[in-house]
Amino acid sequence: MTQFHERQIRLVHELMYQIKVREAMTREVVTFPPTATYRDIQLCLKRSRFSGTPIVDEGHLVGIVSIDDIITAFDRGCIDEPIQLTMTRELVTVPQNYSVIAASNLFHKYGFGRLPVVSRPGSDDLVGIITFSDILSHLLLKINRIAERVEAHERRLVAHLDQQRDHLHFEIAPDGFDRAGVAATLTKRRLLSRGVPAPLVRRVAVICYEAEMNIILHSLGGFMDVDLLPDRVEVTAADEGPGIADLEKAMQPGFTTANEKIRALGFGAGMGLPNIKRCADQFHITSSMEAGTELQATVLLPSAVPTAAGVPASVSPSEKEVAHDR
Amino acid sequence: MTVGDLVQALEGEVVCGEEHLGRAVNAFAASDLLSDVLAFEKQDYALLTGLTNAQIVRTADITGASCIVIVRNKQPQPAAVALAQASGIPIIMARCTMFEACALLSRLAEPHDDAVPRTSNPSGT
Numbered sequence: 001m002t003q004f005h006e007r008q009i010r011l012v013h014e015l016m017y018q019i020k021v022r023e024a025m026t027r028e029v030v031t032f033p034p035t036a037t038y039r040d041i042q043l044c045l046k047r048s049r050f051s052g053t054p055i056v057d058e059g060h061l062v063g064i065v066s067i068d069d070i071i072t073a074f075d076r077g078c079i080d081e082p083i084q085l086t087m088t089r090e091l092v093t094v095p096q097n098y099s100v101i102a103a104s105n106l107f108h109k110y111g112f113g114r115l116p117v118v119s120r121p122g123s124d125d126l127v128g129i130i131t132f133s134d135i136l137s138h139l140l141l142k143i144n145r146i147a148e149r150v151e152a153h154e155r156r157l158v159a160h161l162d163q164q165r166d167h168l169h170f171e172i173a174p175d176g177f178d179r180a181g182v183a184a185t186l187t188k189r190r191l192l193s194r195g196v197p198a199p200l201v202r203r204v205a206v207i208c209y210e211a212e213m214n215i216i217l218h219s220l221g222g223f224m225d226v227d228l229l230p231d232r233v234e235v236t237a238a239d240e241g242p243g244i245a246d247l248e249k250a251m252q253p254g255f256t257t258a259n260e261k262i263r264a265l266g267f268g269a270g271m272g273l274p275n276i277k278r279c280a281d282q283f284h285i286t287s288s289m290e291a292g293t294e295l296q297a298t299v300l301l302p303s304a305v306p307t308a309a310g311v312p313a314s315v316s317p318s319e320k321e322v323a324h325d326r
Numbered sequence: 327m328t329v330g331d332l333v334q335a336l337e338g339e340v341v342c343g344e345e346h347l348g349r350a351v352n353a354f355a356a357s358d359l360l361s362d363v364l365a366f367e368k369q370d371y372a373l374l375t376g377l378t379n380a381q382i383v384r385t386a387d388i389t390g391a392s393c394i395v396i397v398r399n400k401q402p403q404p405a406a407v408a409l410a411q412a413s414g415i416p417i418i419m420a421r422c423t424m425f426e427a428c429a430l431l432s433r434l435a436e437p438h439d440d441a442v443p444r445t446s447n448p449s450g451t
Contacts, residue, residue, distance in 0.1 A: 181385075184384065185387060188388060209364060263359075266375070271365055
């Protein structure tokens, strides 16, 4: 036997130990009183296609009549007699809190097709009936659920791996002017290699570059995340402050508080945030003294572009604090 | 116009990227404010600037420029040259001022009168 088969059988065995009789049993049981005749039961079994029925006397399980018993009754000519005269009172039952493996062993031992289920060991309080096919159905159901769980888990795993491949994270140090643009360039290369159309890559790269530059020039440091999703590219740039005093003003092209040093480097023209907004399909920025500035810019990919209509870029004028230029 | 044509017109010196002189130049951006350049919509353009730092190359790379022209014969910083070589973007040093470079190139970029198709209905319908 292969290891694979051994594992399968172990799994089935473990499951059969786990599944309790009460989970697999049928709860709605047709019962007859001991005063019923074999013919009453025969007609009922014929209608319902059951192969046996428990006999209950004032709430107590007292016996079981199977098709075999009915055939015997025909033979003996007592088909129209009440069953209590001839039925066997020695009953094999299974308690509901036993595992189905116990029931399975009893089927095997006695050659029965069904077992009455009682509330607890030694009790004659009927709560259901269990057949071998009940056990099999429940087992299949359980295996199916396990398979679904495994599949779902694998899907999540694959999605997670995909996400890793399409997720970029950059720590951005303040005053690292020499490093400015590294994140934007790496993002550009990655997006191009993942098949994002060049004009969209350019927009994302400009967003990254300006956001990166803002963190370097105007903050105490921060980070930038780029996520490539099926329908969009999301850029999140966040810094540790000190925040933007007047966001509305900072969004105006040409507004700047940059010093000569920054301007001499070719930045600080007051175009950063307007540039980012212009390149993004969706734009959101919040700034506060406590939390710093967080910017989210989304560029929609071709399949998603039609849904972009009516999604305005938003500036949240709330949560703004200390004066700062972007 | 190619990058090579532009080098000739400006009597420029190619600092790096000689292998890309055949690249087309379809537009021009002249600015010392890189954010303005980042706001520029066109591609395959020549970036004319007085800046010499590595950010001119980053900007050119991100926006898809064909080449960088540094005016007033300023030497690009070593980091800029290294980055330009890595990203395959030619850097050209030109002796002229920004204004002169723009004037020269704008004359060159203007289509000659006889080169403009006179037919107002080129499809013939």
